[in-house]
Amino acid sequence: MSRVYNFSAGPSMLPKEVLEKAQKEMVEYGAAGMSVMEMSHRSKDYEEIINSCEALVRELMHVPDNYKVLFLQGGGSSQFAMIPMNLGNKNKKCDIVITGQWAKKAAQEAERYITVNKIASSADKTFSYIPKLDKSTFSKDADYFYICLNNTIYGTKFNQLPDTGDVPLVADISSCIMSEELDVSKFGLLFAGAQKNLGPAGVTLVIVREDLIGNQMDICPTMFNYQIHADNGSMYNTPPTYGIYIMKLVLEWIKEQGGVAAVQKINEKKADILYSFLDSSKMFRGTVVPEDRSLMNVPFVTDDDDLNAKFIKEAKEAGFVNLKGHRTVGGMRASIYNAMPVEGVEALVAFMKKFEEENK
């Protein structure tokens, strides 16, 4: 069996070069005489790994000096509670745009602690677009304004950031981190579970402006307190050591590609190949309005459920796996994260053309 083209939404494919390097270093890391998994997180060798991982995040995303970079656990989903507990303790109020399941879950969790104003929603059309926002509806006294920048399930992306003035903008960038350039200084807090674009599941990256931490609620557990993790360099307790090591390898790989700007160009090319085909096909069509399309997650359908099932089955046999769409959308979804090469998308489109020919 050879490696397949894996279009999974997450956990998702990693660059082969990264896996090979990890394999080489698996049993003995450098001169340590042991695997990274077996090391003390307080050892010199490990300190170097976590420090260079943080330095690479800062370099690749141009993170300003007044932001903390944290390596946490608990997945993206723990951030749904950590954010209100840490950032929502002034006026106990936030604004949120409901663009899909992840935003909905974030809102539901935040509602346990603070007042959540749902500014807009695209639920009326199965989240197939990003709602137009009217600034006059934003709460001026909100502690933060929350968006899910790229909606993994529905395949939409904010191509324009809401103008929130002095209210800190908080964004879930789990499925688009480092896929294209992002101006960190426009945000109060950014977070991403690693398993889409950065590494294995188990690490959550948080980038937060320093002045927003240290004002947590009294009920906030120690492990949910950003200040604790910031003061301890993400080493208050044992961090997810191996996941951080793999993330470092992925970041080195991004740097070798030419950095985020270079990766963005490749991602735009990949997305263009796929969307152009979907727009020209008589059998397949994308489900998202063109102006809000994601670069990373591309849901598409035919008008026939049986044909969808046949396509997914035959694609799998041909080495294109995990193309089944999310249960709430149906059809197919191709997640084309950073690690998916252009050739993978070209091969998928060639397969789709052939399928369309054969099933006219």
Ligand SMILES: *Cc1c(COP(=O)(O)O)cnc(C)c1O
């Ligand atoms: C996958 C995903 C999450 C959930 O991440 P977990 O690490 O599984 O908790 C949250 N938000 C977005 C946008 C995602 O794609």
